[in-house]
Amino acid sequence: MKVIYSLVVCLSVFSISTLGKLHNETYTPVVLWHGMGDSCCFSFSIGGLKTKIEDTLPGIHVVSLKIGKNIPEDLENGYFMHPNKQVEKACEIVTSDPLLSNGFNAIGFSQGSQFLRALVQRCSGARVKNLISMGGQHQGVYGLPDCGSLTSKTCDYIRRMLNHAAYYGWVQKILAQATYWHDPLNEDVYRKYSTFLADINNELFLNHTYIKRLSDLNNFVMVKFLNDTVVQPVDTEWFGFYEPGQAEKVYDLRSSRIYQEDRIGLKRLDEQKKLNFISTEGNHLEFNWKWFERNIVDTYLRS
Numbered sequence: 001m002k003v004i005y006s007l008v009v010c011l012s013v014f015s016i017s018t019l020g021k022l023h024n025e026t027y028t029p030v031v032l033w034h035g036m037g038d039s040c041c042f043s044f045s046i047g048g049l050k051t052k053i054e055d056t057l058p059g060i061h062v063v064s065l066k067i068g069k070n071i072p073e074d075l076e077n078g079y080f081m082h083p084n085k086q087v088e089k090a091c092e093i094v095t096s097d098p099l100l101s102n103g104f105n106a107i108g109f110s111q112g113s114q115f116l117r118a119l120v121q122r123c124s125g126a127r128v129k130n131l132i133s134m135g136g137q138h139q140g141v142y143g144l145p146d147c148g149s150l151t152s153k154t155c156d157y158i159r160r161m162l163n164h165a166a167y168y169g170w171v172q173k174i175l176a177q178a179t180y181w182h183d184p185l186n187e188d189v190y191r192k193y194s195t196f197l198a199d200i201n202n203e204l205f206l207n208h209t210y211i212k213r214l215s216d217l218n219n220f221v222m223v224k225f226l227n228d229t230v231v232q233p234v235d236t237e238w239f240g241f242y243e244p245g246q247a248e249k250v251y252d253l254r255s256s257r258i259y260q261e262d263r264i265g266l267k268r269l270d271e272q273k274k275l276n277f278i279s280t281e282g283n284h285l286e287f288n289w290k291w292f293e294r295n296i297v298d299t300y301l302r303s
């Protein structure tokens, strides 16, 4: 009885993934990772974008990462599951999908961008070709003016925690946003106690696996939203940040220590013209399909 049951399950899984849909081998599959306050599958957000990509590139395999068993869990985990754990889960999802085994392009939205970069650097079974960051915070944030879908009371509470206690061990453990909080007035504290971003940016130690894996990308594309009022400073979307000791003057990636010491392989990528900076007018993640099709789909997803 047991044997028959598992056979039926196998067959139905097979028919859904292989017979039910004809996959178009012309196109490299795509993996999407949503931002804070969002989930894999809302039709008005990443779920809708997934459908648009599928309509435009017929037969393409698109996976929108869901961290957790269902949409409410996925949404909640975006705030309260440690990014290290989220990246592990994402690694399990992409490495257990046979259609992704020959490689895929990855598109992150907001914090999903730095999480996907961590996936590139840490997940040895994942073969990412183009990494596309839509409004990601690669040098962290110093300010959280908007908490997405949380109530203003919860948001205020989170904001207070970040301002006063972001680097406390217990806050790092319970609040994902604390792990990419970057306080320019306390650079050393950030480097030592950020349990996610300082690690993937090789701030304290050089992890050569990170360097190797990131510089193996075909392209690393960073999109900055010029009128972003959610991410502070907006320069972090292009890997810039506030100069240490204050929160006004900013430096850009090419004048940063991370780049000049080539601590994670970005200089290498740049020298091979594989680092692409795109900017667009609009607030955080504000873009229309026409823009996305021309700048992202046509340029990076069509082969």
Ligand SMILES: *[C@@H]1O[C@H](CO)[C@@H](O)[C@H](O)[C@H]1NC(C)=O
Pocket: 022, 023, 024, 025, 026, 058, 059
């Ligand atoms: C796969 O994509 C190519 C290029 O756009 C197209 O010509 C072809 O019809 C597609 N095949 C399927 C099965 O959708």
Ligand SMILES: *[C@@H]1O[C@H](CO)[C@@H](O)[C@H](O)[C@H]1NC(C)=O
Pocket: 121, 122, 123, 207, 208, 209, 210
């Ligand atoms: C470097 O990163 C890889 C991938 O996450 C990990 O397996 C390894 O333990 C890290 N090395 C050090 C020295 O931390």
Ligand SMILES: *[C@@H]1O[C@H](CO)[C@@H](O)[C@H](O)[C@H]1NC(C)=O
Pocket: 226, 227, 281, 282
């Ligand atoms: C958006 O920002 C850019 C660059 O700072 C500026 O030139 C433009 O006028 C802004 N657009 C709007 C609608 O505010």
